[in-house]
Amino acid sequence: MEKHQVMLPTASTSSIALSSHFKHVQKEVLIFQMKEISSQNQSDKEVKQHRYAFQTTSPIDVLDDGYQWRKYGKKIVKNNSFPRSYYRCVYPECNVKKQIQRHSEDEQVVVTTYEGTHTHPVDKSAETFNQILDNFLPGNLLNNAPPTLE
């Protein structure tokens, strides 16, 4: 189960000073997993999705990242004693999903997994969060290329 939990080296797990928008979080955000999921099946479907997982230490489950989310499911996963919540962006053309679950043993650690890319502007002023996301896009990390926000 932990086969895809890639702990980044210490240099990458940099503490990020969050803006006042995250004043209720005001902790440190540790990115412990980033993965670009590109199912390049040569058959008929080529799905490219980005998935970013944040590990935050916060008493609040859902981070207010400026987008509006609607919960559509909750599941008890086998490896974790805490339930995992499934959220989806409320914009109809934006099929960005995110999963929120707590750590198996540290209930103060919240793992937020974003999947997909937003195709619409942010409602609130959460530009800081977008910058955080941009900094940890695989393109910026690996190739120094601009992220594809289509």
Add this chain to the structure above:
DNA sequence: CGGGTTTGACCTGCGC
């Protein structure tokens, strides 16, 4: 009354 959440059922992918 309307929109969002809850929660159990259903579907699907994967490993054995």
Add this chain to the structure above:
DNA sequence: GCGCAGGTCAAACCCG
């Protein structure tokens, strides 16, 4: 092929 685990749906429920 079967069973399990994860992901989604949808109807009921709750709250503003």
